[in-house]
Every structure is written in C-alpha cells, then in structure tokens.
Amino acid sequence: MREQALVGFYVSAVILLLWAALAAAGRRLVPHGFTLRRRLLLGLVAAGLAFLPLGDVPLWMRAFSFHSNPSLPLLGLGLVAWARVVFERSWFGREDWLALWGFGAVAGTVLYVHPLVATDVDVYFWGWERGVAASVLGALAVLAIAGGLRAGLLLVAALAALGLDALESRNAWDYVIDPFYWLLSLGMLAAILLQAARRPRRSGPAAAFKL
Amino acid sequence: MSPAPAAPSPASRRLSLRARCGGVLLALGTVAFVLGRGGSRESSAPAGIQAPPAVLAGAEWTDAVPYFAHGWVSPPAHTPSAHGSSLCALPSGDLLAIWYGGSREGGTDVALYTSRLSATGGGWTTPRMEMDRVMAQQELDRVIKKVGNAVIFPDPRGLLWMVYVSVSVGGWSGSALNVRISADEGLTWSPSERLTLNPFLNLSTLVRNKPIFARDGRIGLPVYHEMAAKFPQILWLTPGADGRLADYRVRNLPGQAGLIQPALVPLDENRVLMLLRDRGADRLMHLSVSQDAGWTWSAARHTDLPNPDAAVDGLRLRDGRILIVYNHASSGRENLRLAVSSDQGRSWRSGAVIEETPRAEYSYPTLAEDQQGRIHLTYTWRRERIRHVSFNVAWLDQRPLAQDRASLP
Incomplete structure (x- = not known):
C-alpha cells in the first residue's frame, strides 16, 4: 500500500514538473503565450509524456530510478x-x-x-x-x-x-x-x-x- | 542578468501577523505529529549480542572423528560465470547458499541463484533463480541495470533475510541495497524493498558478509561504501512484529578509509571483531574491535596476514577460537587458506590450504556452522562455479599448521 502511494506521489510530481516545463516552453515559443485552456491541455500532454515508454520503462520510472527521493x-x-x-x-x-x-x-x-x-x-x-x-x-x-x-x-x-x-x-x-x-x-x-x-x-x- | 524563472517576484510577500501565528501553530502541530509517529526508532547501542541461530539450536560438539568433504554448489556449466556466494544454516538444519551467475560479472543477464543442502542427506539442489534484473525492475519500480552481491541469513525468530545489491546508474559504485524476507525458509519471498542509505542519490552501498544479532532483535549487517571514499558501515535492521522490516539506519565507521567488505565475528556478548579487506597500499588484512555490541568501533589496525584486496570471512568456533578464511598473498587470489586465533584476534596461526593453483582465482569465501557444529565453506572457484567444503573441528585441529605465525604489530 505504501509502495503504491509512493509511486502515485512520484508520478504526480513528474507530471507537474513536465507540465510546468511545457508551459514555460510554450510561453517562450508562442509570441503571446498559450491561452489558459491550452495551458490546461498541456497538463494532459504532460501526463501522456510521463507514461511514454523510453526503452522498456516509462519516463517517470527513469526519473524515479535516478532520483527517488x-x-x-x-x-x-x-x-x-x-x-x-x-x-x-x-x-x-x-x-x-x-x-x-x-x-x-x-x-x-x-x-x-x-x-x-x-x-x-x-x-x-x-x-x-x-x-x-x-x-x-x-x-x-x-x-x-x-x-x-x-x-x-x-x-x-x-x-x-x-x-x-x-x-x-x-x-x-x-x-x-x-x-x-x-x-x-x-x-x-x-x-x-x-x-x-x-x-x-x-x-x-x-x-x-x-x- | 536575472535568476528568473525561479525568482519571479521582486516584491516582498511576507506573511501577515495572523498568518504567522497560524503557521507557527501548524509547524508545532506537525512536529508533534512526527514525534508521535516516531516512537519505535532505536538510536542507542544494543544491550548485547546473541549467538547465531544455528549455534543456539545445536548441541555440543560430539564429532571427534576428523571429517572433511568437498563438492559443488553450482552444477557444471550452469552459467559461464559464478561469483559472490553467501551461505547460511537454516533453522530446519538445511544449508542454503546464494550467489550470482551469468555470462560475466555485471552482465545484464546475471541473476541470483539459491541452492539447498538438506540436513537429511543428498546433494545440493538444482539452482533456483531468485532475482534478476527484470524481476528487480518490476519489484522496485525503477530501471535496474544489474544485480550483484547478496547475503542470506536467518534471524533468531526464524525469518530468512536476503539483502542484495542492484545498480540503476553506473558501475558497482552506483549500487543500492534491497531487502526481501521469507517466512518459509526461502520458498517464497516478500517483494523487494529498497533501502535509502546514502544522502547523495542513494548511491554506493554494498554488502558482502553475514550479520550479528543483537539481543533486542536488531540485526547488525556489515556493509560498505565505495564512491568517492571507501569505508565500512554497519546497517542496523529492525524487524517488525509483522515479519516485515520496521526500521533501519546505517552508521559510518570513522578512521577506516580504504577498508571495505567488513566481516563480523562476535567474541562474546558485547565484543565483536571486524575483519577488513584492504584496498590501500598496505595489502594487509585489518582488524577493528567493538566493545558495545557493534555500535562503536576502534580505529582499524593491520595484522601481519596479507590481503590481496580480496574478501575475507570469519567464524567464532564454539570453543571460543576464531576461524578465518582468506587469500594468503599480497596480490592475486591464487590460494585460499584457513587461519585460527586462540586469543581473540591478537595473533593468528595460518593453517590448512584449501586451494592453491598458480594464476587461478579462488575468492569471496563465506563460512557457516551447522547445528551439528560442522563448518561449511563456499567460495568462487575460478569465477566458474561455487565450491563447497565442509569439515569439523577435529579435522581442523589435526591439520599441520603453517609455520608462518602472524600477529598484530
């Protein structure tokens, strides 16, 4: 149970950081930045990226492997x-x-x-x-x-x-x-x-x- | 230049007085919450050490006839490479060995294997794969590049522990430790639990030798650190009432830089001897002594016994003497020899030669005593197989001891 909560906590943190990174990149790339609705949609993209397989494991697991605390x-x-x-x-x-x-x-x-x-x-x-x-x-x-x-x-x-x-x-x-x-x-x-x-x-x- | 985006606001945003009062109360309440949940943490020296489970269960020596036998734990061509065995006597009387094997040390196909020698007779069972890179990855929810050294031991309550090394990043110096526990002598295991033992990305804690058992239930497992600085540590594991790991903490041993793979030998209820592999220029086996059940340790001193940067192991015999197994050379691992101390490690008499072949490797020995008082030794045989040797004290005592008597300076 604790292990599941730990993984859930970690995945949430990775999604949040990816979301922030995407939003920041969008703000730089698009002249007037993204609308709020598009920024919220980036959250879904971030969630998808977190589970994107890199090799045989998803991205969040690679991050967890390197920096688990x-x-x-x-x-x-x-x-x-x-x-x-x-x-x-x-x-x-x-x-x-x-x-x-x-x-x-x-x-x-x-x-x-x-x-x-x-x-x-x-x-x-x-x-x-x-x-x-x-x-x-x-x-x-x-x-x-x-x-x-x-x-x-x-x-x-x-x-x-x-x-x-x-x-x-x-x-x-x-x-x-x-x-x-x-x-x-x-x-x-x-x-x-x-x-x-x-x-x-x-x-x-x-x-x-x-x- | 601006530190943005991490410093986005130049404005002062100090909390209001009301928010400060609320925040202080929240902080104090949270401290009380943490302290209320931290009651089981143990932070002082153990009250004493108990004898290993096999010795507690066993009878006095009755084996007056010299006995010596040898055989193989791992079958021929089981894996191209086999290394790093650990051995223990189970409460049932069986012996259980664990080692890692694969195409080569550090290969991605390396797995941990166990084999059992029944107390009722017969040979070592067909090796059973216990853990590989893929299993570890699934159990630990992270990338695992390889698995390595493992130790296996029963605690005084009969639970069997497996502590093994896994690597996610880099080489062996990127190792971390994981624990599995079995309530049925290794037939089934709990999922692996990763231990966090180092503040810097939890890198570089390894294990090699068996633990000591404190009377309060804690287990003192000798481990070591390899990255940047090399030094021994003691990992204190606290079993819970539910058969799981309740708590753990690791203590660094100061003043022992360059010495790794500590092996612990209880001398009595409070004193413990530590044997150390020398990675420094001396190439001599080192010793340290604890007077408080393994909590604090003296500065390490070298013995006159050579150590070619190779693992050693030791065992306290039931008559109080200490038996060690080691490579008697300053370089190379071409021989494997026994030595005995009758004065609690102050001097050693080099004894029976177990192996000796030029340019061959015999390494990573591990000793265990069964319930009948017979002594068992497993070791890496030319990196190809795991060898098993067993003998009794009558055999040990009839062997002509080598003349090169070594003692502490």
Whole structure:
C-alpha cells in the first residue's frame, strides 16, 4: 500500500514538473503565450509524456530510478514554478527565494561535503533520529514563519511528509535537501552574488531579484 | 542578468501577523505529529549480542572423528560465470547458499541463484533463480541495470533475510541495497524493498558478509561504501512484529578509509571483531574491535596476514577460537587458506590450504556452522562455479599448521 502511494506521489510530481516545463516552453515559443485552456491541455500532454515508454520503462520510472527521493523544497519549487507558468501566480517574494537558496546551499554543503572533511561526524545518521531531526526542522520552520517567510511552509510540508513516510527514504534530511536542490541553490546564490557585485553597493543582494 | 524563472517576484510577500501565528501553530502541530509517529526508532547501542541461530539450536560438539568433504554448489556449466556466494544454516538444519551467475560479472543477464543442502542427506539442489534484473525492475519500480552481491541469513525468530545489491546508474559504485524476507525458509519471498542509505542519490552501498544479532532483535549487517571514499558501515535492521522490516539506519565507521567488505565475528556478548579487506597500499588484512555490541568501533589496525584486496570471512568456533578464511598473498587470489586465533584476534596461526593453483582465482569465501557444529565453506572457484567444503573441528585441529605465525604489530 505504501509502495503504491509512493509511486502515485512520484508520478504526480513528474507530471507537474513536465507540465510546468511545457508551459514555460510554450510561453517562450508562442509570441503571446498559450491561452489558459491550452495551458490546461498541456497538463494532459504532460501526463501522456510521463507514461511514454523510453526503452522498456516509462519516463517517470527513469526519473524515479535516478532520483527517488526529491526533497520537499525541490518539489515546492516545482509547484511554485508550475503555478507561475500555468496560472501566472507568484507565491514567493524575494525574501523567500533568498531563504530557500541559502538553506539549500548550507544544508547541502554540510550534508554532502562533511564526510570528506570530518569523518568522525556522521550528520546523515542524525536524520534517522526523528526526535532530533523533527525538533531542528520544526525550530527552523517556526523561525522562518515567525519572520514572515512563506518558504517556511515548505519545511512544515517536509515535516508532514516525514510523518507520513511519503518518500522512499526514512531519513529526515532527505525530506529537506537533495543533490539537485543543493546544486540549484549554489548556482542561484552565485548568480545573486555576482549580480549584487555588479550593482551599486546600496542595493545589496536582495536587489538582484529586480527584473 | 536575472535568476528568473525561479525568482519571479521582486516584491516582498511576507506573511501577515495572523498568518504567522497560524503557521507557527501548524509547524508545532506537525512536529508533534512526527514525534508521535516516531516512537519505535532505536538510536542507542544494543544491550548485547546473541549467538547465531544455528549455534543456539545445536548441541555440543560430539564429532571427534576428523571429517572433511568437498563438492559443488553450482552444477557444471550452469552459467559461464559464478561469483559472490553467501551461505547460511537454516533453522530446519538445511544449508542454503546464494550467489550470482551469468555470462560475466555485471552482465545484464546475471541473476541470483539459491541452492539447498538438506540436513537429511543428498546433494545440493538444482539452482533456483531468485532475482534478476527484470524481476528487480518490476519489484522496485525503477530501471535496474544489474544485480550483484547478496547475503542470506536467518534471524533468531526464524525469518530468512536476503539483502542484495542492484545498480540503476553506473558501475558497482552506483549500487543500492534491497531487502526481501521469507517466512518459509526461502520458498517464497516478500517483494523487494529498497533501502535509502546514502544522502547523495542513494548511491554506493554494498554488502558482502553475514550479520550479528543483537539481543533486542536488531540485526547488525556489515556493509560498505565505495564512491568517492571507501569505508565500512554497519546497517542496523529492525524487524517488525509483522515479519516485515520496521526500521533501519546505517552508521559510518570513522578512521577506516580504504577498508571495505567488513566481516563480523562476535567474541562474546558485547565484543565483536571486524575483519577488513584492504584496498590501500598496505595489502594487509585489518582488524577493528567493538566493545558495545557493534555500535562503536576502534580505529582499524593491520595484522601481519596479507590481503590481496580480496574478501575475507570469519567464524567464532564454539570453543571460543576464531576461524578465518582468506587469500594468503599480497596480490592475486591464487590460494585460499584457513587461519585460527586462540586469543581473540591478537595473533593468528595460518593453517590448512584449501586451494592453491598458480594464476587461478579462488575468492569471496563465506563460512557457516551447522547445528551439528560442522563448518561449511563456499567460495568462487575460478569465477566458474561455487565450491563447497565442509569439515569439523577435529579435522581442523589435526591439520599441520603453517609455520608462518602472524600477529598484530
């Protein structure tokens, strides 16, 4: 039963991301973009693509084979992108983006790089200590939300997913960080810092979001 | 330059005070929900180790007459290549072996096979295919390129466990582990369950040797990591009351870089010896000791026994001595030899030679003791077949021991 729910959850995420990608491509390719009706139809196309056999397995299964534990922040980013390109709604402000990229860069660096530097510290192991992990993530979520950041809700979603064992992994850290989110965060932070460096000093990093 | 589309809005969209209060309450409630569902997670050292199931079920040694026999687990020309056997004694008294065979190691046609040796006599049964790439793909809902090393062992409640390697991406360093459980000694199996043991795309956890059994029911399975850095780990499996895997977690062993394929030998109720394959420049077998039932480990030390970057296995005999099987060479796997320690691994006496042929390969040995106290050894014979050797302690003790006495520095 859990396996079926897991696969259903994963297939939904793949369809959503494909839908967002198709809608984004449509917006670039078609001068005035697609109508809402056509954007919704793209959802059906995305569902078809997810089950398109590549070799002897469907596309969603290929994605699952390579990345079976997408973190909730990564899925949240996908959802935000989907809402933006399909329904033209923006849910996050500049503080949310900075918080998301900052959290992804720091958490990923600690989790993935520390075994190569300090072998006596086993950070990943503490992800199985649900009491420790839930307390840490809960505290971060409370701090973020109390500060007014909508991005904090992604940590709450990660906690809820952990409680429901929604991913294949049983380790709490896999619910909040994954290699793709980490690399994306590092790239985005680098872009923001570069952009900030080119702007007048008074603007600061957050001004890099100005379009 | 703009970070769009991921940063679509320059505007501040901070939550209202009311939304913040609601969000904080939601966060606290979710934490309480997670903590409420996390009660079964176990996070401390086991209270002690119990003897393997076969030893618990068995009688004292009565086998005073030296006994030695050899034969084959896999039939001739069953598969062009056969490797990586694992062996266990079942609660019924039968022996069960598992190995992988196919056109070549890592080939897409490689499958896991089992064969059974009945306690009532007869030979090894015709191999039964237990898992191949296609079956694994169906059970795990993902692309599987190949299957590899597997271990098989009964837990003290009589459930039979199979833990096997599968690869979706890359070579062996892209391996992940999967678990199947049988309630009828391997006649039927539960579907495979993928274990997530590594934060980086769950890559590079492999298994080779048999586990230890904690008195609280946990199973300490020695595993190892190969990508970027090579080091041993202990995978703690917690069986559930329903006969399924209830929980698991893996602990890295610090300070043992370059050492893989740990083999565990319980010394007593709390102490465990770990033997390690050396992938470094020393080419010496290494040891580590745990004083707390396998939870924490000393830094590894090398022995004087050579290790040509090859797997070893060990077994605690009922009189307390430790028997190991290994390749006695710094390079190549041209021989297979036994060694015995009477002082819990501090010194070793190299003993009977099981195989020795120039330029041949004898590797991946595995030891098991049956309920009568006889010792069984299976290993890869020239990458072609799986060989079975059995003997008793009377035979072991009458063998002239080699003069090259090795000890810890």
